[in-house]
Amino acid sequence: MDSASPGDNVSRGSTRAPWFLAVPGLVALGFLVIPLLALLLQAPWRGFVGILSSPEALAALRLSLLTSLLTTAVALLLGVPLAWLLARDVLPMTGLWRALVVVPLLLPPVVGGVGLLTALGRRGLVGQWLYQGFGLQLPFTTAGVIVAQTFVAMPFLIIAMEGGFRSMNRRLEEAAATLGASPWMTFRRVTLPMVAPAAVAGAVLCWARALGEFGATITFAGNFPGVTQTMPLAVYSALESDRSVAIALSLILLLVSVAVLVALRGRYLYARSGAP
Numbered sequence: 001m002d003s004a005s006p007g008d009n010v011s012r013g014s015t016r017a018p019w020f021l022a023v024p025g026l027v028a029l030g031f032l033v034i035p036l037l038a039l040l041l042q043a044p045w046r047g048f049v050g051i052l053s054s055p056e057a058l059a060a061l062r063l064s065l066l067t068s069l070l071t072t073a074v075a076l077l078l079g080v081p082l083a084w085l086l087a088r089d090v091l092p093m094t095g096l097w098r099a100l101v102v103v104p105l106l107l108p109p110v111v112g113g114v115g116l117l118t119a120l121g122r123r124g125l126v127g128q129w130l131y132q133g134f135g136l137q138l139p140f141t142t143a144g145v146i147v148a149q150t151f152v153a154m155p156f157l158i159i160a161m162e163g164g165f166r167s168m169n170r171r172l173e174e175a176a177a178t179l180g181a182s183p184w185m186t187f188r189r190v191t192l193p194m195v196a197p198a199a200v201a202g203a204v205l206c207w208a209r210a211l212g213e214f215g216a217t218i219t220f221a222g223n224f225p226g227v228t229q230t231m232p233l234a235v236y237s238a239l240e241s242d243r244s245v246a247i248a249l250s251l252i253l254l255l256v257s258v259a260v261l262v263a264l265r266g267r268y269l270y271a272r273s274g275a276p
Contacts, residue, residue, distance in 0.1 A: 036254065039247060039250055039251055039254060040251070042247055043247050043248060043251055044244040044247065044248055047244065047248075048248055048251075051244070051245050051248040051249075052248060052249075052252070054245075056225060056234065057234065057245070057248075057249060059225060059226045059229070060225075060229050060230060060231050060233070060234035060249070061231060061252070063142070063145070063226070063227075063228075063229065063230050064211055064230040064231040064232075065211075067142065067145045067146050067149060067210070067230060068149065068207050068210040068211040069207065070146050071146050071149040071150045071153055071154075071206070071207070071210040072153075072157075072203055072206050072207040072210065074146065074150050074154075075150055075153060075154040075157045075203070075206045076157065076199075076203060078154070079154045079157040079158045079161065079202075079206075080157075080161055080199070082101070082158055083157070083158045083159075083160075083161035083162040083164075083165060084161075084165055084191075086098050086101070086158070086162050087161075087162045087165035087166045088165070098162075101155055101158055101159075102155060102159070104151055104152050104154075104155050105152075105155050105156075108215065109152055109213065109214060109215025109216040109217075109219075110215040110216070110219050112148070112151055112152055112215070112216040112219075113148060113215060113216040113217070113218070113219025113220040114219060115151075116139075116147060116148060116151060116216065116219075116220040117139060117219065117220055120138050120139065120144075120147065120220075121138075121139050122137055122139070127139075138220075139220055139221065139222075140221055140222040140224065140227075140228065141221065141227070141228070142221075142227055142228060144220050144221035144222075144228065145217055145221045145228050145230060147220065147221075148213065148216040148217045148219075148220045148221055149209075149210035149213045149216075149217065150210070151216060152209060152210075152213055152216050153206045153207075153209040153210040153213065154206060156202060156205040156206045156209055157202035157203060157205070157206040158202070159202070160198050160199075160201050160202030160205065161195065161198055161199060161202050163198060164194075164195035164197070164198025164199065164202075165191075165195055165198075168191070168194045168195055169194070172190050172194070173186050173190055173191060176189070176190045204260055204263060205260070208256065208257065208260040211230075211231070211253070211256060212231075212232055212253055212256075212257070213230070213232065214232040214233065214236065217230060217232070217233065218233055218236070223236070223237065231249055231252065231253055232253065234249055235249045235250050235253070
């Protein structure tokens with residue numbers, strides 16, 4: 001006699017997808033996966049090491065690693081305080097500022113680069129004062145790469161950190177203050193350890209986004225080898241001269257993306273879906 005419960009039958013039945021879900025779902029899966037497989041299948045594996053050890057590729061890789069790490073440091077320094085202000089509703093019109101913080105995620109990166117030029121260019125809203133007063137020019141420099149990457153990548157950190165600040169138990173902060181801890185000590189010894197997982201997830205997402213940034217970088221900082229040419233820009237340049245080089249460099253960025261996904265699957269993706 002079959003002792004299976006109705007719940008078991010529902011569970012087994014739910015694994016059979018109806019055709020109107022299975023067909024478009026499989027098409028979507030193929031659409032997303034086939035380009036990645038094409039990179040792997042058409043990669044110049046025999047000359048892979050030689051391509052990556054070329055001076056141009058090494059310069060682009062070094063610059064990408066340097067600028068993305070500095071971008072992450074700047075984002076942590078500035079983004080964590082802003083995330084705290086947004087999470088605690090300290091600022092007037094917090095909803096407006098929160099929406100504006102998310103805007104760089106929605107803007108086409110090229111539009112972000114144009115915005116940076118109009119703000120920080122030599123004749124920009126702020127850039128003209130920086131240039132006239134301090135001789136500081138950001139566009140088309142390595143510093144400009146960091147600025148462009150920070151603009152598009154820092155919102156990832158802020159969103160993750162704001163969620164961490166909002167979900168933490170604030171009673172522990174109140175208890176620390178009651179025991180005489182200063183605001184700085186409370187933040188350093190109580191708040192930061194509690195939001196550390198969100199900080200790690202946000203920092204890694206920020207770093208990965210900075211590493212892959214293209215549109216704002218090429219618009220604001222240009223594409224000068226050894227100065228502003230990061231890995232994505234090197235891929236773009238290689239497409240015009242040597243397709244195999246472009247594929248090899250793209251594989252490096254693909255491997256980095258996969259590594260980030262694997263590293264964050266338990267700290268960010270599952271946390272968002274509510275899975276343990």
